[in-house]
Amino acid sequence: MKKYILLFLISLIYSSTAFSQEKRIAAADKKYDTHAYIDAIKIYESTAEKGYKSQELFEKLGNSFYFNSEFEKAAKWYGELFALNTETEPEYYYRYSQSLKSIGNTVKANEMLDLFYQKSKNDKRAQLYKADKNYLEEIKANSGRYKIENAGINSEYSDYGTALYQNKIVFTSARDKGTFGQLKDKWTGGSYTNLYEAELDADFNLGSPVKLNNGINSKFHEATPVFTKDGKTVYFTRNNYVDGKKGKNEHKTTLIKIYKATLENDKWVNITALPFTSDNYSTAHPALSPDEKTLYFASDMPGTIGQSDIFKVGIKADGQFSTPENLGSGINTEGKETFPYITSENEIYFASDGHPGLGGLDIFTGKISENGVSEIKNVGTDINSPQDDFGYIIDPKSRRGFFSSNKNGGTGSDDIYKFLETKKLICVQELRGTITDLASGTILPNSTISLFDAKYQLLNTINSDENGRFTFAVTCGNVYSIRAEKENYASKEQSVSIKKENGTTNTDIVLESTKAKVTIGDDLGKFVGIKTIYFDLNKADIRPEAALDLEKVLQVMQQYPTMKLDIRSHTDSRQSHKYNQALSDKRAKSIIKWLADNGVTSDRLTGKGYGETQLVNKCADGVKCSEEEHQMNRRSEFIIIEM
Incomplete structure (x- = not known):
């Protein structure tokens, strides 16, 4: 009988202790909920030191120190949280990583960030980390200033x-x-x-x-x-x-x-x-x-x-x-x-x-x-x-x-x-160049130079000076397109990648005179340097970069007011013959409409689509080809039919 009485008393003591802990935690929670973190910490820590463990206790203890920027103590209690091996919200992976960084444990911090990314791929913080895992090297490069x-x-x-x-x-x-x-x-x-x-x-x-x-x-x-x-x-x-x-x-x-x-x-x-x-x-x-x-x-x-x-x-x-x-x-x-x-x-x-x-x-x-x-x-x-x-x-x-x-x-x-x-962080770059004639090498003053961003949005337009030179203020590390134009010359566009340190990026542009011989039957697109008129997949809308190329054709047609063109649009062999025929026809009509909307009279323009009937290589139906080989067939031709 004494044995059972003793067990009963132990049970009462345990129940009383558990009840007391729950009361203390409830009191701490009230402090925590009103942001009285210092008072909450005293109760939470006292409870934890007596051996009580729970996910919520360690979360709130870690948070109480984290919100007061006491990261070393936050790392301790977040560590206890993860030692429980329970599933917790992704935010705690991030807070634990931040706390670990503060005590110099970058390796484990990045491990937590990897797990954070797995659980929260749509979180901007996770995306920034994943996009630049070498962020510490970049921070180092920005230092010493x-x-x-x-x-x-x-x-x-x-x-x-x-x-x-x-x-x-x-x-x-x-x-x-x-x-x-x-x-x-x-x-x-x-x-x-x-x-x-x-x-x-x-x-x-x-x-x-x-x-x-x-x-x-x-x-x-x-x-x-x-x-x-x-x-x-x-x-x-x-x-x-x-x-x-x-x-x-x-x-x-x-x-x-x-x-x-x-x-x-x-x-x-x-x-x-x-x-x-x-x-x-x-x-x-x-x-x-x-x-x-x-x-x-x-x-x-x-x-x-x-x-x-x-x-x-x-x-x-x-x-x-x-x-x-x-x-x-x-x-x-x-x-x-x-x-x-x-x-x-x-x-x-x-x-x-x-x-x-x-x-x-x-x-x-x-x-x-x-x-x-x-x-x-x-x-x-x-x-x-x-x-x-x-x-x-x-x-x-x-x-x-x-x-x-x-x-x-x-x-x-x-x-x-x-x-x-002592040194500014924001990188300052100038894009400079000189415009010259292809045949003679002479400079071309007063040429029109346009600067476009990576999305082909126009940023600025200037004229080259008396020495054929131009200068743009640009952003380090960005990619731009520059386009040069001058009367009686074929316009030219080229891409340029800007250096990532302070200084100057140089790119010269050579223009070819349009007085060179072109005749009936020539592809004007090849003459002005058009490789492809790009369209979005399965669409016939003129994209910004396609419009830049079409302006080159427009410029020549303005210089030769009696010139007439036949626009011929082609596709690769993927999709059905019927589909490709219809799509290429829409694209040819889209090009004609763009030129007409920009001042070319309709009697100077004809055209149609040829689908996949005039492939320039082996890439017919069922033939395995690379994307580059298929691209050769997705083309538009501007055939001169009258001068």
Whole structure:
């Protein structure tokens, strides 16, 4: 009997212990759900140290450290998660890889990224990694361009997020410990941040920091301001708090918003949240375009691709705002994109943990255009580290600036560093060449040169100078088409690949006079250098590159107003005879229509399709041929029938 009593007591003790653990975890979950990660960590860790294991426990422990950028501890608990050998969401493979990078375990981090790609092939972060597995080599190549030193204003607490303001900088700091009982941020466990200022000299040396005491700072977070050039308007990040009232979302959590204030009598007044902010999502880290007509910011508002995206919003002449616009998948990923900064050279600098980097947040740069952001590059290991690097600002003229980081060797949890950029990252190339006559070699001044991108979209048109030379500003590493035209010469088009380093790419163009002998029965297409008029598979629409070739024919017909052509279109032997006959006929008519639409009278044009009836090689039905051999049969001829 005593044996059974003992077993019963053990069972009671176990049940009581399990119930107690469940209560503790439930209490921690409440803290976690309100972003009180520091309090949640204490309970989760205590429970885990007593031997309790579960997927949810390790996920939330890892996340609590990950969201506070304590990547070494995050890696520990994500490691415990994966040691359970349970199926978990793909996001944890990515977070574990980021955490592993931060502790220098790049090999295992890339293994996790390979698994992440297998599970999330549509994720932009996975695609970026798969497209460039040599990203570490590229980051290395982008390094060695900065002189960096501590900004000299850091405390033992968190200091970050600089903004230029007249002859000062304004930055964010948690150094103000205040009086006994001061409020603490439950997310980080530290003090709420305020804005400070420091005098700035021409060499970007800083004076002693002074707390801003003119109306902006409150008892909650203020951070990351940006000022208009006249110094009379500021946009800044603050907890959802104004006029003594704290706003909360449906989970009773206070998020962050962008606020605006104006300067009157040396005091910031009229503090209001921007109209596109909300209690239910965050907006933060504002940045102004050089003309101050566009505000860029980070947010997780509806329409966000990832955890936070970079948006832009127009500032109208009357001070109103347009509808915010996501900058798109060219820059934003399923991860975090944040801390934008815009220069007068149409560059954007931003922090991201979604683009291939060293771990945590890395700083990247890209080019802004009407079509979005392109040419995104990691700025290199001088600035970036395995920890969080963010808050980059630069003066484009002096190439001096500041950034923030919690990298090893700093003074506090986040520190501000100043830098001098000694070599620009964005590659600058010029495409140059000379236009000459084929027969004599003489230069051809005043030739018309057109530049097209890889999709055959016209980018620019110029004339060669008196020495027959031309120059285009182009993007390093891109492929372009250039086309040269001159009266009494056959136009010529050629492709050119631009070098990937700063400098010049040279390509000369030789034109052939159209006064050379052509006669009835000749194929004008061969004379002007047309090999193939390309069509999309099984279609008869004129593609952009086909239009470029047809313009060569058009130019000659304009020079010879009595010339008449018979357009003959051919296909390869694949598909049926009937199908090929109909398709080639449509293509011939499509070419005739294009020439007619561009000014050639219909009485000068005839034509039809010949399908596969006039093959130029052996590739008939049932004969095995290469794609190149089939291509020889897919052709259009421009036979001169009258001069």
